[in-house]
Amino acid sequence: MxxxxxxxxxxxxxxxxGPVVTDDRVRSALAGPDMCHREPEFSELMTRVRHKVTLVGGGDERHTSVVLTGSGTCAVEAAVTSAVPADGALLVVDNGHYGERFQHIAATYGIRTRRLEFGWAAPVHLAAVDRALADDPGLTHVGVVHHETSSGMLNDVAAIARIAHAHGRQVIVDAVSSIGAERLSLAEDGIDWLAGSANKCLEGAPGLAFVCAARTAFEALGGGPRRTYYLDLYRHHTAQEKAAAPAFTPGIPAFHAFDAALDLALAExxxxxxxxxxxxxxxxxxxxxxxxxxxxxxxxxxxxxxxxxxxxxxxxxxxxxxxxxxxxxxxxxxxxxxxxxxxxxxxxxxxxxxxxxxxxxxxxxxxxxxx
CATH class of the missing domain: 3.90.1150.10 (Aspartate Aminotransferase, domain 1)
Incomplete structure (x- = not known):
């Protein structure tokens, strides 16, 4: 036998x-030194990672990032629940499983939505987005997936952002499966909120997600609703930006790995x-x-x-x-x-x-x- x-x-x-095959240097970084998340060593690591994430997202000095311990879904949920104001509403651009996820997240928190269903693996009709925003002034934000991973569809988020901004609205982009692989830029594409993950095209280890936005946008959240405790972006931004410390206990090994992965991404x-x-x-x-x-x-x-x-x-x-x-x-x-x-x-x-x-x-x- x-x-x-x-x-x-x-x-x-x-x-x-995702998770993906990682570079040997990323895997080796997972065995980085033990450290306390309230000590200067981790503060320096977290600050480096936040800066590099902002760069790979196409941000400039006007932008910053919050890094969360969790999957890409937690970043999308944090962006939706923190950015949409108490009297606001979300236009959901849905052409697959992850577009539908925007709808489910908003419904869970009682956020009003209007859902544009184009069908799975069907392209987004930009004129329909334009009409929906014109018809409903109460829609303050648009939620759209860049790479709709259920089908492999790539949506034109830059065009959607231009339409939204013409109506004075903001755009929340699920870039979980696109950042690192697709052409995408906070500054150039006018993206207001970008949610991403460490363990897909940025080739880090599972366990970290992030939200990138303008510094002024994060600061403006201080007057908004507190729909969640753990995923409150204002809480995380205040801790990470002003105290250079995480709001809660982070996944430290994943930070070591993401630091190495971001170096590789920026070098490439x-x-x-x-x-x-x-x-x-x-x-x-x-x-x-x-x-x-x-x-x-x-x-x-x-x-x-x-x-x-x-x-x-x-x-x-x-x-x-x-x-x-x-x-x-x-x-x-x-x-x-x-x-x-x-x-x-x-x-x-x-x-x-x-x-x-x-x-x-x-x-x-x-x-x-x-x-």
Whole structure:
């Protein structure tokens, strides 16, 4: 009888959209020194991370960031619940699972919404956003996802921000799956509130999220509602900016890792990283199409870091997942409406062209038509 453990792959390639395969330097940083979060050493670490996050988000001296211990969802929730005033309301731009998340967050806190449902994997109609804001002066904010990870759709948040600002409204952008991979800038795109995560295209470890905005916007929250305790951005901003200390106990190892990951991101540069991600996605998509597989979105609508693929006839997601997992590749299902017909392949993280080539060879061997 053979020992089955000897056939397990030595390296697992994560093709799920976060957490991602990280650089060795990021993993090593997780073993950084123990420290107390109320001592100067952590204060310096947190301040460095906040400054670097603001830079990768395209901010300038007018902007700053708050770093939270939690997933990307906590950053989106903190932005919605802190930024929308007591008498305000949120226009929800919904073309997938994460657009719908804006609706669920607002409903949980009793924030009035108007929801524009375009359908999963359907592009946003900018004229509809314009009309909705014109029709309802009580809508103070617009919530939109940059990279709608449920389908791989890339939404034009800069255009939506221009429309919102023409009506005197603010924009909250869920950039959890886009920052680090896509062209996105607080200063250049007019984004009022940007929510992101450490462990996707910024290639850090799981456990940290952040919100970037103008310094004046954070300060203005002092007169707003306190809908939550832990996710109150004014509380976190005041602690981090004025006391150089976290409001609550942070995930210190994740800070060490994020500091290292941000150094790598800044050294690589936003354009170079975007091109690296685009190159991996192009290699993957070209290979998938050569295998006769159907991609969900047309090329002009796809984000750089994720591809949704129709499940081939004669197999199912579970069978594909098990077969590829045994060969060292983790693929990902699709939520709700697309779950029966599609699966997702992320090219986030420290993936290589060799990884993509081996994945395509392995997938071809597992497909019914190639058995």
């Amino acid at each position: 053979s020992d089955r453990t000897t056939s397990r792959p030595t390296r697992l390639v994560l093709m799920n959209p 540069g936003r354009q170079a990283r975007h091109e690296r991600y685009e190159g991996l996605a192009r290699q993957l998509r070209d290979g998938l199409e050569r295998l006769g597989l159907e991609l969900l979105l047309p090329a002009e609508q796809r984000a750089a870091a994720l591809t949704a693929v129709r499940i081939p006839a004669g197999t199912g997601y579970g069978e594909l997942h098990r077969g590829l997992r045994a060969e060292g590749f983790v693929i990902y299902g699709v939520q709700e409406q697309l779950a029966e017909d599609f699966f997702r392949l992320s090219t986030m993280g420290r993936m290589t062209t060799g990884d993509i080539a081996l994945f395509l060879t392995t997938l071809a061997r597992l497909l019914p038509a190639h058995r």
